[in-house]
Amino acid sequence: MRITCPFCGERELGEFTYLGDAKPQRPAADAGEDAVYDYVYLRDNIAGVMDENWYHGGGCRSWLKVTRNTLTHEISSVEPAAGAGARQVAK
Amino acid sequence: MSSSQSHRLAAGGLIDRTAPLTFRFDGKSLSGFKGDTLASALVANGVKLVGRSFKYHRPRGILTAGSEEPNALVELRSGARREPNTRATTTELYDGLEAASQNRWPSLAFDVMSVNQLFAPIFVAGFYYKTFMWPAKFWEAVYEPAIRRAAGLGRAANIADPDHYDKAWAHCDVVIAGSGPAGLAAALAAGRSGARVILCEEDFAPGGRLLADGGTIEGLPAAEWLSRTLAELGAMPDVRIMTRTTLFGVYDGGTYGAIERVNDHVPSPPEHEVRQRLWRIVAKRCVVAAGSIERPIVFAGNDTPGVMMASAMRTYVKRYAATPAKRVALFTNNEDGWRTVEAALAAGLQIAAVIDARPDVSPAHRSLASKNGFTVLHGAVSGVDGGKDGVRKISVSLTGGARAEVEADGLAVSGGWNPTVGLTSYHRGRPKWRDDIAAFVPDGAPPGMVAAGAANGAFGLGACLREGFEAGAAAARDAGRGRGVGSLPVADDEAFALTPLWHVSGKGKAFVDQQHDVTASDVELAQREGFQSVEHLKRYTTLGMATDQGKTSNVAGLAIMAAVTGKSIPETGTTIYRPPYVPVAIGAFAGHHRDETFHATRLTPSHHWAAEQGAVFVDTGLWKRAQWYPRAGEKDWLESVTREVKAVRGGVGFCDVSTLGKIDVHGPDAGAFLDRVYINTFSNLAVGKARYGLMLREDGIVYDDGTTSRLAEDHYFLTTTTAKAGPVMQHLEFCRQVLFPKLDVQLTSVSDQWAQFSIAGPKTRDLLKELVDPAEDLSNEGFPFMGAREVRLRGGIKARLFRISFSGEMAFEISVPARHGEAMARNLMIAGKPFGVTPYGTEALGVMRIEKGHIAGPELSGTTTAADLGLGKMMSTKKDFIGRVMAGREALVAADRQVVVGIKPTDKTRRLRSGAHIIPKGEIPGPDNDQGYVTSVCFSPTLEQWIGLALVERGRERIGEIVHAHDPIRGEDYDVELCNPVFYDPDGGRQRG
Numbered sequence A: 001m002r003i004t005c006p007f008c009g010e011r012e013l014g015e016f017t018y019l020g021d022a023k024p025q026r027p028a029a030d031a032g033e034d035a036v037y038d039y040v041y042l043r044d045n046i047a048g049v050m051d052e053n054w055y056h057g058g059g060c061r062s063w064l065k066v067t068r069n070t071l072t073h074e075i076s077s078v079e080p081a082a083g084a085g086a087r088q089v090a091k
Numbered sequence B: 001m002s003s004s005q006s007h008r009l010a011a012g013g014l015i016d017r018t019a020p021l022t023f024r025f026d027g028k029s030l031s032g033f034k035g036d037t038l039a040s041a042l043v044a045n046g047v048k049l050v051g052r053s054f055k056y057h058r059p060r061g062i063l064t065a066g067s068e069e070p071n072a073l074v075e076l077r078s079g080a081r082r083e084p085n086t087r088a089t090t091t092e093l094y095d096g097l098e099a100a101s102q103n104r105w106p107s108l109a110f111d112v113m114s115v116n117q118l119f120a121p122i123f124v125a126g127f128y129y130k131t132f133m134w135p136a137k138f139w140e141a142v143y144e145p146a147i148r149r150a151a152g153l154g155r156a157a158n159i160a161d162p163d164h165y166d167k168a169w170a171h172c173d174v175v176i177a178g179s180g181p182a183g184l185a186a187a188l189a190a191g192r193s194g195a196r197v198i199l200c201e202e203d204f205a206p207g208g209r210l211l212a213d214g215g216t217i218e219g220l221p222a223a224e225w226l227s228r229t230l231a232e233l234g235a236m237p238d239v240r241i242m243t244r245t246t247l248f249g250v251y252d253g254g255t256y257g258a259i260e261r262v263n264d265h266v267p268s269p270p271e272h273e274v275r276q277r278l279w280r281i282v283a284k285r286c287v288v289a290a291g292s293i294e295r296p297i298v299f300a301g302n303d304t305p306g307v308m309m310a311s312a313m314r315t316y317v318k319r320y321a322a323t324p325a326k327r328v329a330l331f332t333n334n335e336d337g338w339r340t341v342e343a344a345l346a347a348g349l350q351i352a353a354v355i356d357a358r359p360d361v362s363p364a365h366r367s368l369a370s371k372n373g374f375t376v377l378h379g380a381v382s383g384v385d386g387g388k389d390g391v392r393k394i395s396v397s398l399t400g401g402a403r404a405e406v407e408a409d410g411l412a413v414s415g416g417w418n419p420t421v422g423l424t425s426y427h428r429g430r431p432k433w434r435d436d437i438a439a440f441v442p443d444g445a446p447p448g449m450v451a452a453g454a455a456n457g458a459f460g461l462g463a464c465l466r467e468g469f470e471a472g473a474a475a476a477r478d479a480g481r482g483r484g485v486g487s488l489p490v491a492d493d494e495a496f497a498l499t500p501l502w503h504v505s506g507k508g509k510a511f512v513d514q515q516h517d518v519t520a521s522d523v524e525l526a527q528r529e530g531f532q533s534v535e536h537l538k539r540y541t542t543l544g545m546a547t548d549q550g551k552t553s554n555v556a557g558l559a560i561m562a563a564v565t566g567k568s569i570p571e572t573g574t575t576i577y578r579p580p581y582v583p584v585a586i587g588a589f590a591g592h593h594r595d596e597t598f599h600a601t602r603l604t605p606s607h608h609w610a611a612e613q614g615a616v617f618v619d620t621g622l623w624k625r626a627q628w629y630p631r632a633g634e635k636d637w638l639e640s641v642t643r644e645v646k647a648v649r650g651g652v653g654f655c656d657v658s659t660l661g662k663i664d665v666h667g668p669d670a671g672a673f674l675d676r677v678y679i680n681t682f683s684n685l686a687v688g689k690a691r692y693g694l695m696l697r698e699d700g701i702v703y704d705d706g707t708t709s710r711l712a713e714d715h716y717f718l719t720t721t722t723a724k725a726g727p728v729m730q731h732l733e734f735c736r737q738v739l740f741p742k743l744d745v746q747l748t749s750v751s752d753q754w755a756q757f758s759i760a761g762p763k764t765r766d767l768l769k770e771l772v773d774p775a776e777d778l779s780n781e782g783f784p785f786m787g788a789r790e791v792r793l794r795g796g797i798k799a800r801l802f803r804i805s806f807s808g809e810m811a812f813e814i815s816v817p818a819r820h821g822e823a824m825a826r827n828l829m830i831a832g833k834p835f836g837v838t839p840y841g842t843e844a845l846g847v848m849r850i851e852k853g854h855i856a857g858p859e860l861s862g863t864t865t866a867a868d869l870g871l872g873k874m875m876s877t878k879k880d881f882i883g884r885v886m887a888g889r890e891a892l893v894a895a896d897r898q899v900v901v902g903i904k905p906t907d908k909t910r911r912l913r914s915g916a917h918i919i920p921k922g923e924i925p926g927p928d929n930d931q932g933y934v935t936s937v938c939f940s941p942t943l944e945q946w947i948g949l950a951l952v953e954r955g956r957e958r959i960g961e962i963v964h965a966h967d968p969i970r971g972e973d974y975d976v977e978l979c980n981p982v983f984y985d986p987d988g989g990r991q992r993g
């Protein structure tokens, strides 16, 4: 498998680390224990297309949101995380 | 020399008769020629019996001439290079080759275990499952040892492989599997288009079936066309033909696995050369021209030595000029099998009879029979009379019910051809059935791949060339190469006409899978016992699960299953195909990643200096760290470590701590960012100050700890533990980029940029003054405890200086650019000489941290909370941070959690060991009253006794209690006292002084 890093280009799988489902969003500080529990422990395990967090540790150290079909390993999109690279996020 | 080759034709074949080779089989010296395989050389020497079968120890001969061989497996070479289950049919002969037959005792001809045949009823389908059902005691004591002795294949070498293996990447436009007519035509078209082409051929000679079957292409004899084509391809700079290379797998994104047997055809690799090389080939397109495999027909005695695939027999006769038999019978259900008759007659062999299962035989074949005086029998072979010396007589059931017998010493069998559908099916593809050839053909393929020629069910020579050429041209075009392809090589197509026949009933064992000894009746039994799915059939009978992965047996097994269930073959379906196509040695996957090159080695900046000092090194992750520095006359490590600890506590010492992870945190939001990742607050840390920090995982468990300093308003310098340097960087980047993208902060790993030394002991300041620019104020007021700032060294080098202490002594840590690390160590020695400076290693470091009650790796075990470690009060209640909410869960704040406490043996002379369980005094040790365990121990030179840290239930409330340490691994039991974990200078006066 190869992933096309938006900063580095097409690179081999060995340069990347997988974290998993990119969908869960970290709850606000006051969201309560149940919301944090869901965020920490509940993950979808989709047989099909899902968004995943991947880290290009062997390259530019960017976190990437990779849209991948878990059945075919086909990657349909790779986007840098909101704070990756030199992106400036409006406060 | 060739006098021993009793079965070698006087002329012909693609062997080099000017290059005779000597080899040994089961100790007997034999000869062959360059260009032989081990199998062809055995055939030329009249050897029929080459091994004993897996379960029944039946005598077996050579069935095929290719990588599909189920029977002719040998142990190749000897000693450390002994390689079991090597197919004689693909082993290139070399001078001095040594091979031994497998699975026989005491000898191949007289095998005691062949009595297994008498116990055959217990070895039926599902034997393993049924046996496991019997009482476990019987299994362990009786069956397993007996079965292990009786069943099996070759023996692996039990010493390390002395050879090297390599891994390499290659990139191209088109990769082609197979160099038969289809593969060569594909290479021609793609190469002429200007594509970068890699053509993989598992044989040592390109040509595929052309080498044995010949034919006429473009009006030229096949051999001539082949040499012209290889010359044309050889002149193309972007076409690479890799022989002895099998394309074995297809992976994501057009990545292909191939194994190149670089030096399997010589006794041992020349110096500095590898034995095999594992290729990962990235190709835009792939043409599978891997051909097809002739399939057997299942009948009683079909495993008798001398029964051989018809195509294999003509390969031996025509390519190798070796005759497997003098008087040959052919059993066929298709036209192609008759080519063996033609080849045998041309070589001067006798034809005993042709048994043709089809209703009609062509007039041309009838006249061939009458001209050469052999009969054509309509029917099927129902039994073979013979044994370890080969075939003697063949029983035939004639169409209409009569019986006949044929005397012959060899039986060629052709049941038709199965396209090689492995590569095209490796992405869970299922091949589709084609009635006209009674075979599965690829039904689609992984992206970018296409099958051509016999691999696609096109068996004729003309069709192979055409499909290959078109596939090669299309692949090149798709890869963006558009030069002219020239003209297609033209040839005629042979007739194939086949009437399916899979299994002939008869008396005696009829083998479907010869390598795993699975018979037709095993398949039928499995069906009767309810195993109707092919996946179940496979696992219950083990059909197709041997080293040959059922290349000659799978389809026949399906056909028999279909017959007994009354379903069609396509309804029955195939099992899932998985790589590798041929066995690949684990050594090839490992490549150079073994022994000292198993992983990269990281050396600290002062490594070479430490090695000069005679340091003993310890592996810590990838790092080599100085563990202690032995001196002449010291009798063991404990004596050296004790000296180092006393030297620090009494004077001054230093230790390379460069392995710590180091991260520069820059930006206006650096403090806010650290507040979110640490449980304590860093935004309020004053510039010029350091603070100890603790990080949790989001689930509330402690992740890592370290000291972070504020060097400027917008610049912090963070350290991690050695073990977590990489993971913490990744975690912090996740926090920054994904969780808190709006914070204006940047992280830079500077672990490799700074050499860092801990300098500790009451004389630290005296030593530092020798090194630091005199303008720098190092006094207690000018540089107080937990101070941190940049300083200039004598000579002008900039350094970072931190007044932090892991040892509990007055101490500093100093960072200098890594290139100055070794000089720093040398200068510390020179400048420290008047103060008796002593380098110390990780052991002394560990002793001092235990004396001080500091936590480290054994306590940061991935199960402990901040409160467990006695650091609960550090958790800020005024801010959110990673792990805050989950750390508040009921079980993580329970009163009876195991917490860090100190331990001392009640017997002051006793040695402590980590891992011992803590049990209440007076109770019998067991899981019910296990209250924790010892995490860290050391001999404390300061207290002159062994001390330790332990995780103990409610430990902090039980200081002073005597408990029991139970160590069942080492068989030790003793009492310890729970105590304050800070054994040394509990007020901390020394580090502040």
Ligand SMILES: [Zn+2]
Residues within 6 Å of the ligand: A005, A006, A007, A008, A009, A056, A059, A060, A061, A062
């Ligand atoms: Zn990148």
